[in-house]
Amino acid sequence: MTLDILSAFFGWLTVLHLGLFTLSALLLLALQDWVAGLHARMFGLAPADVSLTIYRWLGTYKIVIFATALGPWVALQLI
Template identity: 80%
Template sequence: MPSTQASTPGPSASPASCPGHWTPPVSDPEFGANSGSENTCFPGRFPGRKTAARVAEPAPRPHICNRNAGFSGKGAVITQEALSAFFGWLTVLHIGLFTLSAILLMLMHDWAAGLHARLFGLAPADVSLTFYRWLGTYKIMIFATALGPWLALQLI
């Protein structure tokens, strides 16, 4: 059973390896056998701060200064295939929404035009023109933000 006794953290890591973060000492049983490496970093734990023993706390997440975690410092890399899949599904989603909107506006044009004319105080002819402009603008936005990037990625 884990100890519930509070412990004081040991010496800090060298400033070059991880400035501002505390590295557990090798002799501290609370952190296991792999502790004490100067490449291990636990953000938020500073020398002199008392911490309760861990009972149900998850293992500490690697910090940017944890060189053993395999972090290259370059950030996440998105592959061309992942981007192509993203823009492909985005295009499918937008074209489906566009088609549904166009079909519903064709089938329920009189009801939708009357409703929006009453809501916004417009003539039904103006509402029909607004619907047409909205569908045209949405189609251009689909080409510019979803289909265009997908096609460009397919040509690369």
């Protein structure tokens, strides 16, 4: 496997992850009350707890994107 192939793979992986992250964030922003109410009923939580959990999930997902997709792509670009 060449560096060009790996670079293309991690580049497209980053684009895919950032697209999914952006779509998730926009949908959760637009449908926040509905999502919080649905998950609150499903799991017996307060809607405020659900919103906090979603916020933490988005933050964790962003860190995962940087560590597993964007970081390797940047490293390959520097080689």
